[in-house]
Amino acid sequence: MIETRLLRQFIAVAEELHFHKAALRLHMAQPALSQAINRLEEKLGVALLERDRRGVRLLPAGAAFLETAYTVLGQLQQGIEHALQVSQGIKGTLTITSVSIAGYPWLLDTLRQFRLAFPKVQLVIKEMPSATQAKALIGGDADIAFLRYLPGQADNIESRLLLDEPILMALSVDHANAHEAAIELKDFADADFVFTPQVLGSGYHHQLIALCEAAGFYPRVVQEADQLHTLIGLVACGFGVALVPASMARSMSSDKVVFRPLTGVSSSIGLYLNWNTDNPSPLPGNFFALLERAL
Amino acid sequence: MIETRLLRQFIAVAEELHFHKAALRLHMAQPALSQAINRLEEKLGVALLERDRRGVRLLPAGAAFLETAYTVLGQLQQGIEHALQVSQGIKGTLTITSVSIAGYPWLLDTLRQFRLAFPKVQLVIKEMPSATQAKALIGGDADIAFLRYLPGQADNIESRLLLDEPILMALSVDHANAHEAAIELKDFADADFVFTPQVLGSGYHHQLIALCEAAGFYPRVVQEADQLHTLIGLVACGFGVALVPASMARSMSSDKVVFRPLTGVSSSIGLYLNWNTDNPSPLPGNFFALLERAL
DNA sequence: TTTCCTTACGCCTATCGTAAGCATA
DNA sequence: TATGCTTACGATAGGCGTAAGGAAA
Numbered sequence: 001m002i003e004t005r006l007l008r009q010f011i012a013v014a015e016e017l018h019f020h021k022a023a024l025r026l027h028m029a030q031p032a033l034s035q036a037i038n039r040l041e042e043k044l045g046v047a048l049l050e051r052d053r054r055g056v057r058l059l060p061a062g063a064a065f066l067e068t069a070y071t072v073l074g075q076l077q078q079g080i081e082h083a084l085q086v087s088q089g090i091k092g093t094l095t096i097t098s099v100s101i102a103g104y105p106w107l108l109d110t111l112r113q114f115r116l117a118f119p120k121v122q123l124v125i126k127e128m129p130s131a132t133q134a135k136a137l138i139g140g141d142a143d144i145a146f147l148r149y150l151p152g153q154a155d156n157i158e159s160r161l162l163l164d165e166p167i168l169m170a171l172s173v174d175h176a177n178a179h180e181a182a183i184e185l186k187d188f189a190d191a192d193f194v195f196t197p198q199v200l201g202s203g204y205h206h207q208l209i210a211l212c213e214a215a216g217f218y219p220r221v222v223q224e225a226d227q228l229h230t231l232i233g234l235v236a237c238g239f240g241v242a243l244v245p246a247s248m249a250r251s252m253s254s255d256k257v258v259f260r261p262l263t264g265v266s267s268s269i270g271l272y273l274n275w276n277t278d279n280p281s282p283l284p285g286n287f288f289a290l291l292e293r294a295l
Numbered sequence: 296m297i298e299t300r301l302l303r304q305f306i307a308v309a310e311e312l313h314f315h316k317a318a319l320r321l322h323m324a325q326p327a328l329s330q331a332i333n334r335l336e337e338k339l340g341v342a343l344l345e346r347d348r349r350g351v352r353l354l355p356a357g358a359a360f361l362e363t364a365y366t367v368l369g370q371l372q373q374g375i376e377h378a379l380q381v382s383q384g385i386k387g388t389l390t391i392t393s394v395s396i397a398g399y400p401w402l403l404d405t406l407r408q409f410r411l412a413f414p415k416v417q418l419v420i421k422e423m424p425s426a427t428q429a430k431a432l433i434g435g436d437a438d439i440a441f442l443r444y445l446p447g448q449a450d451n452i453e454s455r456l457l458l459d460e461p462i463l464m465a466l467s468v469d470h471a472n473a474h475e476a477a478i479e480l481k482d483f484a485d486a487d488f489v490f491t492p493q494v495l496g497s498g499y500h501h502q503l504i505a506l507c508e509a510a511g512f513y514p515r516v517v518q519e520a521d522q523l524h525t526l527i528g529l530v531a532c533g534f535g536v537a538l539v540p541a542s543m544a545r546s547m548s549s550d551k552v553v554f555r556p557l558t559g560v561s562s563s564i565g566l567y568l569n570w571n572t573d574n575p576s577p578l579p580g581n582f583f584a585l586l587e588r589a590l
Numbered sequence: 591t592t593t594c595c596t597t598a599c600g601c602c603t604a605t606c607g608t609a610a611g612c613a614t615a
Numbered sequence: 616t617a618t619g620c621t622t623a624c625g626a627t628a629g630g631c632g633t634a635a636g637g638a639a640a
Binding site (some may be wrong): 001002003004005008044045046047048050057059060061062063064065067068069071072075076078079080082083084086087091092280281282283 | 296297298299300303339340341342343345352354355356357358359360362363364366367370371373374375377378379381382386387575576577578
């Protein structure tokens with residue numbers, strides 16, 4: 001196969017068009033360079049240079065291969081530098097999954113700071129349900145996950161509770177209870193609920209169901225939707241009421257929906273930061289350092 | 296420096312994620328491969344792989360460098376094939392210069408056939424005055440030139456007379472002599488002429504002046520223009536008359552201009568095919584083979 | 591005779607293979 | 616004990632240098 005040493009030797013000869021001068025540049029003896037170029041031509045199966053009394057000239061194939069030599073060596077050099085920067089966390093891709101980000105200004109702020117601090121790092125941000133996030137994290141498709149529950153089992157996943165936020169009842173402004181300052185959950189035993197779907201392993205869904213059961217009823221779900229902001233939309237349209245984290249109230253202000261705290265039940269839901277301890281990338285660490293300051 | 300052998304060895308390990316299997320693929324002993332990868336990592340100054348009890352895994356820098364290894368080897372392979380095709384005349388660039396091509400259907404036909412026969416060859420066609428063509432040919436900026444005279448001197452330029460065409464007088468249809476079947480040149484001693492400019496070394500211009508002098512006068516030039524078809528335009532507008540090769544009459548039919556043969560003088564002008572015998576490209580030869588059949 | 595590339599041939603060192611070492615399950 | 620990577624060390628061959636060869640001006 002063609003070694004890069006041969007490419008460098010060919011470049012020297014092609015640029016000097018003089019074996020002796022090229023050999024000087026390469027700090028080697030001229031006959032050895034002749035041999036090297038002969039080897040190269042033999043390996044390629046094409047004559048690259050024409051040598052005669054008038055000197056050395058590039059043949060068309062030689063001119064074409066010179067371009068190749070330049071690009072190959074250039075790309076290799078670039079690749080080396082790229083790999084160095086990746087190892088230092090200057091370049092690379094950081095994939096972050098999260099539940100709806102809009103409710104957490106400190107997270108948006110950290111993302112913005114990260115982009116400023118590491119402009120060459122491509123930030124991939126994916127909003128998805130907690131269960132999907134957990135799979136992505138374990139599968140190596142995500143580096144950092146902001147989700148609703150502790151994934152449990154997998155021993156290479158580490159978690160940290162970032163915050164514990166109250167659960168609010170979202171009501172249409174037209175709802176009978178819309179003007180009460182606080183809500184008694186048990187008053188909603190017969191209400192129509194809109195809910196996120198029950199996905200296997202979705203701690204969020206389970207927590208809300210458990211909350212209702214503690215209040216003495218099992219919620220009647222009239223409509224499901226994946227995204228919390230879709231739920232809010234459904235509430236606004238009068239489909240029913242919804243239980244949502246307090247952060248939603250901050251990000252989804254609407255004149256058709258009101259958010260009311262619950263009384264009589266201990267109702268809160270956590271937001272957990274999760275990461276894979278086997279992930280060898282230095283990028284999550286860099287991100288955590290910025291996150292620490294924003295919290 | 297990083298040799299391509301190291302790249303291939305790294306690719307094998309990165310794909311197998313198992314030193315022994317990779318060594319088998321490379322037909323070498325496993326310890327030697329360990330050493331090779333260690334050398335690579337040392338040369339790069341970055342760890343590419345993580346080896347421990349659980350096996351071998353790619354570090355982020357390793358994943359990045361794997362991409363580099365693929366592209367570098369791929370580009371090298373492509374470059375080798377490209378050089379081969381260039382040497383065979385399948386790929387490359389063929390630059391042809393010519394006087395106005397429109398009058399020579401066989402030339403257009405050959406160009407079309409060449410494109411069909413060698414679709415990967417980029418045909419560069421430049422129309423320019425003969426003197427400029429000669430310079431381009433000597434300077435290596437053109438491979439083949441169709442021009443009006445023998446460039447002389449330069450001993451690495453070879454010429455061939457392709458055809459010798461009559462010179463016609465172009466007249467406005469309103470001209471007094473427009474309805475004569477043939478023209479006596481000496482009758483135009485006092486006529487207004489439009490002419491190509493006198494460029495140093497332009498045999499074409501000299502030939503036409505000599506023609507007039509043989510008829511006993513020096514033409515009064517009222518307007519100059521570079522391009523023959525511009526001259527015809529000027530004739531149509533009534534600027535004067537012009538002497539042009541017969542091929543122009545074929546390509547520039549106009550109801551405002553008539554072309555008349557000259558009587559009483561031996562008037563013809565050659566079209567010469569010229570090429571540089573030092574040109575190592577196989578493309579001109581391929582072109583000539585097609586040209587031969589079209590003539 | 592000088593210039594400049596190639597051929598001939600011996601030497602050297604980078605790379606390889608074999609064998610031993612070491613950690614883990 | 617088996618697996619799998621590394622270290623140690625002797626063997627080898629690809630590539631280099633010196634010297635001679637050959638063609639042209």
